[in-house]
Amino acid sequence: MTIVEFDTIERLLRDEDLAGVTSVLSTMSVAEILAAMRRLRSNRQALLYRLLDKDVAMAVFERLAPAVQTELVAGLRDEELVSLVEDLDPDDRVLLFDELPAQVADRLLHGLSPQERRLTTPMLGYPQGSTGRRMSPEYVRVKPTMTVAETLDRVRRVGSDVETVYTLMVTDEVRHLVGVVALDDVVLASESTPIGEIYRETASVTAISNAEDAARLCADLRAIALPVVDSEQRLIGILSIDDALTILEDAESEDAARAGGAEPLRRPYLSTPIHRLVRARTVWLLVLAVSAMLTVGVLERFEATLGEAVVLALFIPLLTGIGGNTGSQAASTLTRALAVADVRPADIGRVVMREAQVGLTMGAVLGALGWCIATPIYGVDIGNIIALTLLSVCTIAAVVGGAMPLLAKTLRVDPAVFSTPFISTFCDATGLLIYFTIASAILGLGSGS
Amino acid sequence: MTIVEFDTIERLLRDEDLAGVTSVLSTMSVAEILAAMRRLRSNRQALLYRLLDKDVAMAVFERLAPAVQTELVAGLRDEELVSLVEDLDPDDRVLLFDELPAQVADRLLHGLSPQERRLTTPMLGYPQGSTGRRMSPEYVRVKPTMTVAETLDRVRRVGSDVETVYTLMVTDEVRHLVGVVALDDVVLASESTPIGEIYRETASVTAISNAEDAARLCADLRAIALPVVDSEQRLIGILSIDDALTILEDAESEDAARAGGAEPLRRPYLSTPIHRLVRARTVWLLVLAVSAMLTVGVLERFEATLGEAVVLALFIPLLTGIGGNTGSQAASTLTRALAVADVRPADIGRVVMREAQVGLTMGAVLGALGWCIATPIYGVDIGNIIALTLLSVCTIAAVVGGAMPLLAKTLRVDPAVFSTPFISTFCDATGLLIYFTIASAILGLGSGS
Numbered sequence: 001m002t003i004v005e006f007d008t009i010e011r012l013l014r015d016e017d018l019a020g021v022t023s024v025l026s027t028m029s030v031a032e033i034l035a036a037m038r039r040l041r042s043n044r045q046a047l048l049y050r051l052l053d054k055d056v057a058m059a060v061f062e063r064l065a066p067a068v069q070t071e072l073v074a075g076l077r078d079e080e081l082v083s084l085v086e087d088l089d090p091d092d093r094v095l096l097f098d099e100l101p102a103q104v105a106d107r108l109l110h111g112l113s114p115q116e117r118r119l120t121t122p123m124l125g126y127p128q129g130s131t132g133r134r135m136s137p138e139y140v141r142v143k144p145t146m147t148v149a150e151t152l153d154r155v156r157r158v159g160s161d162v163e164t165v166y167t168l169m170v171t172d173e174v175r176h177l178v179g180v181v182a183l184d185d186v187v188l189a190s191e192s193t194p195i196g197e198i199y200r201e202t203a204s205v206t207a208i209s210n211a212e213d214a215a216r217l218c219a220d221l222r223a224i225a226l227p228v229v230d231s232e233q234r235l236i237g238i239l240s241i242d243d244a245l246t247i248l249e250d251a252e253s254e255d256a257a258r259a260g261g262a263e264p265l266r267r268p269y270l271s272t273p274i275h276r277l278v279r280a281r282t283v284w285l286l287v288l289a290v291s292a293m294l295t296v297g298v299l300e301r302f303e304a305t306l307g308e309a310v311v312l313a314l315f316i317p318l319l320t321g322i323g324g325n326t327g328s329q330a331a332s333t334l335t336r337a338l339a340v341a342d343v344r345p346a347d348i349g350r351v352v353m354r355e356a357q358v359g360l361t362m363g364a365v366l367g368a369l370g371w372c373i374a375t376p377i378y379g380v381d382i383g384n385i386i387a388l389t390l391l392s393v394c395t396i397a398a399v400v401g402g403a404m405p406l407l408a409k410t411l412r413v414d415p416a417v418f419s420t421p422f423i424s425t426f427c428d429a430t431g432l433l434i435y436f437t438i439a440s441a442i443l444g445l446g447s448g449s
Numbered sequence: 450m451t452i453v454e455f456d457t458i459e460r461l462l463r464d465e466d467l468a469g470v471t472s473v474l475s476t477m478s479v480a481e482i483l484a485a486m487r488r489l490r491s492n493r494q495a496l497l498y499r500l501l502d503k504d505v506a507m508a509v510f511e512r513l514a515p516a517v518q519t520e521l522v523a524g525l526r527d528e529e530l531v532s533l534v535e536d537l538d539p540d541d542r543v544l545l546f547d548e549l550p551a552q553v554a555d556r557l558l559h560g561l562s563p564q565e566r567r568l569t570t571p572m573l574g575y576p577q578g579s580t581g582r583r584m585s586p587e588y589v590r591v592k593p594t595m596t597v598a599e600t601l602d603r604v605r606r607v608g609s610d611v612e613t614v615y616t617l618m619v620t621d622e623v624r625h626l627v628g629v630v631a632l633d634d635v636v637l638a639s640e641s642t643p644i645g646e647i648y649r650e651t652a653s654v655t656a657i658s659n660a661e662d663a664a665r666l667c668a669d670l671r672a673i674a675l676p677v678v679d680s681e682q683r684l685i686g687i688l689s690i691d692d693a694l695t696i697l698e699d700a701e702s703e704d705a706a707r708a709g710g711a712e713p714l715r716r717p718y719l720s721t722p723i724h725r726l727v728r729a730r731t732v733w734l735l736v737l738a739v740s741a742m743l744t745v746g747v748l749e750r751f752e753a754t755l756g757e758a759v760v761l762a763l764f765i766p767l768l769t770g771i772g773g774n775t776g777s778q779a780a781s782t783l784t785r786a787l788a789v790a791d792v793r794p795a796d797i798g799r800v801v802m803r804e805a806q807v808g809l810t811m812g813a814v815l816g817a818l819g820w821c822i823a824t825p826i827y828g829v830d831i832g833n834i835i836a837l838t839l840l841s842v843c844t845i846a847a848v849v850g851g852a853m854p855l856l857a858k859t860l861r862v863d864p865a866v867f868s869t870p871f872i873s874t875f876c877d878a879t880g881l882l883i884y885f886t887i888a889s890a891i892l893g894l895g896s897g898s
Contacts, residue, residue, distance in 0.1 A: 029652075031652070031669065031670060035790070038790075038791050039791075152636065155633075155636055155637070156636065156637055159633055159636070159637050160637065164633075165633045165636070166615050166632070166633065166673075183615070183632060183633070183636070184604075184608055184613075184614045184615065184632070187601065187604055187605065187608070187614070187632070187636070188604075188605055188608050188609065203478075203480070219694060220480065221480060222690075222691045222694065224615075224673075241671075241690070242671045245668060245671065249789070252701060253785055253789070255705075256704075256705075256708075256781055256784070256785040256788075257781065257782065257785065259705075259708060259709070259781060260708070260777050260778050260780065260781025260782065261774050261777060261778050261781075262778045262781070262782060265782070268786070268791040269782065269783070269786040269791045269792050270786075270791060270792060270796065270799065270803075274803060274806045274807060274810070275810075277782075277803065277807045278807050278810045278811055278814075281775075281778045281807070281811060282810075282811055282814055284774075284778070285771065285774060285775065285778070285811060285815065286814075286815075286818075288770065288771070288774055289767070289771055289815060289818070289819075292766065292767040292770045292771060293767065293822075295766035295767055295770070296763050296764060296766075296767055299762060299763040299765075299766070300763055303759060303760070303762075303763065306759050306762050307759045310752060310755050310756045310759065310762075311752070313748060313752075313755050313759075313762040313765065314745050314748045314749055314752065315745060316748075316762065316765050316766060317741065317744035317745075317748070317765060317766070317769050317877050317881065318738070318741040318742065318744055318745055320766050320769070320770075321737065321741045321744070321769075321873065321874065321877060322734065322737070322738055322741060324773075324873070325710050325733075325734060325737055325873070326730075326734065328709050328710060329709050329710050329711045329730045329733070329734070331709065332705055332706065332708060332709025332710075332711070333706065333709065333711060333714070333718065333726075334718070335705070336702055336705040336706065337717070337718040337719075339705075340698070340702070341484070341487075342487050342488075342717040342718045342719060343718050343719060347719065350719065354719075354723060354726065357723045358723060358726045358727050358730070361723070361724075361727045362727055362730060362731055362734060365727075365731055365735075366734065366735075366738060369735075369738070370738075373742075424770065424773070424774070425770065428766050428770060432766065
């Protein structure tokens with residue numbers, strides 16, 4: 001979509017020239033319409049959505065954020081809503097139900113055709129965040145004894161109703177997962193070949209596994225579909241790469257937001273109302289402000305020292321800044337390493353050893369540099385204080401920053417939550433304590449109160 | 450892979466029990482071997498790699514980071530190297546060539562079979578970071594006039610040599626891209642149907658386009674393969690979802706590293722030598738330390754003010770901390786919004802307006818809170834100073850933090866580079882200037898030197 005096209009749509013919507021909008025929309029692809037929707041305020045999103053052709057509307061709806069879906073749904077007549085929900089894929093339907101008031105979701109569930117209700121109800125039984133809620137119960141299942149010709153027949157018969165035909169699930173008579181067979185291998189084999197000769201073994205996930213971990217596995221294996229099984233290895237669904245990518249994108253948006261100290265926005269930036277932007281950030285900032293009070297407490301303890309040597313105040317932002325940055329460097333490195341499974345929580349010993357070495361080295365470099373800059377201007381005492389403080393602060397910050405994400409993961413808290421802002425505050429308070437302790441010792445001053 | 454398996458491998462490698470390692474390896478999947486490789490130091494990685502079966506070694510090699518590949522290559526005999534490079538996919542080969550010394554790459558290029566060299570040479574002509582260097586020149590091409598039966602014949606004939614057969618490229622007689630046809634639509638159609646009736650139009654990218662943008666488009670469209678064309682819309686390759694995901698994962702690792710103020714590691718954390726970890730972080734930290742000197746300069750200007758009212762020093766870390774966090778919240782929100790194309794650089798006006806409102810609101814909330822806490826303890830003057838400073842700092846930090854990523858994108862610099870650390874430092878210096886200016890005015894003190 002060109003910027004011109006979007007500006008045209010926005011102008012036509014503002015002028016309420018609905019015929020004009022409809023004619024522009026008819027020339028746009030689903031991706032272009034989605035891009036336009038992402039940039040509109042919510043009342044205009046609803047207006048635009050109502051102007052879409054039914055099939056296009058369905059394709060657009062499936063790709064919208066659940067928060068936006070809920071708003072659009074609120075504007076639909078009851079029969080429109082029932083038919084929309086009936087047409088959704090079961091996994092998208094479950095996600096929408098999670099957003100809707102329980103009563104509405106319940107009414108919609110009972111309004112479904114028996115076939116669609118049979119697919120949806122079991123998924124609603126799995127816990128939020130589990131693979132079972134995000135899987136697709138519609139897939140092609142074949143037996144090892146079937147031939148290639150029989151398999152292609154089945155694909156042709158059920159192919160248009162399932163999530164994907166590129167990966168077919170191979171099971172035994174009691175639905176136990178045996179493996180998968182790729183459609184290209186089926187097409188390349190001769191018609192009489194039994195599936196038992198061309199299938200391969202596969203990784204699988206259980207329905208109660210964490211959906212994000214399952215999605216990561218699916219993407220890492222570059223699998224078009226990953227089988228989802230119950231506790232007895234019986235096949236109950238598939239996680240497609242499409243859905244895996246959606247799960248990972250949401251997880252990455254969440255990580256990025258939390259690393260910056262905000263809750264993730266549940267809808268595109270430009271269509272998020274200001275008060276929601278504020279709310280996403282204020283809660284975090286209040287938590288941080290309260291913990292920043294710690295730094296006031298630490299400094300208060302050393303107020304007398306500060307009074308005797310005001311020059312010490314000059315270096316406060318520099319030292320806390322470097323400490324905070326060292327800590328967040330380590331935290332973001334380890335958060336990412338955990339996310340891509342390069343490191344596991346059990347590696348904490350190795351990580352602490354490595355970060356201690358990294359922190360010491362960096363502290364030595366920065367300390368030497370600080371000494372050389374500070375000594376000629378402020379004297380050798382201040383030079384020594386700066387150098388020793390940098391050495392200690394860098395080491396502690398790197399170790400704590402590196403260890404925190406692993407501890408968070410062990411405690412089943414989001415590692416990104418422990419990242420930048422939390423570590424900065426921790427390093428600020430600790431850094432100040434170290435700074436003034438060293439300064440008091442070297443300058444021979446009283447330690448305050 | 451269980452932790453026990455990895456520990457076994459590490460112990461066997463340490464004991465140089467190569468037969469033992471080989472027997473454990475024979476029970477492991479490629480994904481498990483990759484997971485083990487990621488956790489080993491580089492000399493052991495090379496040892497493990499040499500023990501792999503040839504086919505497995507190839508599959509493992511393709512998925513390793515280019516920096517690790519280069520090290521492994523250094524340990525191979527010449528004829529082993531030539532045969533390895535011959536077996537690589539052209540796009541993986543181009544990536545490896547970029548890492549190797551130019552002489553070695555050149556020698557290897559000339560050692561290729563004429564067919565493979567014909568595929569590789571044009572790709573090397575595209576600029577680094579372009580789609581042309583990451584595309585696959587091996588795909589299935591069909592004409593609109595071909596029937597389904599003819600198409601399936603062609604798939605069976607060339608299917609095992611191409612990147613994917615799930616998306617077939619449809620071109621006219623002069624190789625102009627017409628559209629794509631999905632293998633499932635081919636399989637589901639009757640044998641005599643011409644492709645002209647079942648193909649659909651498609652998005653495409655040019656070979657000189659930015660590879661990351663192309664990968665994002667491929668993933669957004671959930672396309673198994675995106676056609677790559679030259680300036681005259683002639684098909685020259687495809688970007689597969691596999692390769693798109695690799696490009697996006699690398700880009701996300703880079704963003705995550707830079708948001709934390711470090712250069713991305715080019716290999717897994719646990720197998721990165723300590724001195725490389727230090728180097729990835731020190732350069733950034735030095736840049737930040739130098740700019741943190743700014744804060745020393747600002748404070749020096751106000752040293753006299755500080756001497757008259759030491760109590761002002763108590764709030765320095767709190768104010769700079771809140772300013773820095775507000776800035777990095779806005780920066781990370783906008784960096785993410787840019788990455789997922791929710792916002793474009795041209796939206797800077799809207800973004801500044803929104804962030805000014807968000808910053809003012811947050812500043813008002815935090816300022817009111819600060820006033821209520823500070824006034825009873827330190828008096829109404831200090832309360833007013835804190836409240837006014839928080840209001841100004843939050844507004845400026847949100848606006849600057851929000852605008853920076855968009856400016857960076859306009860200047861074609863990585864927006865993540867401008868994120869957290871840069872903004873923190875900027876906000877520290879500006880925040881201090883505002884703080885002492887307000888304090889001097891309210892307390893009626895001299896503004897220092």
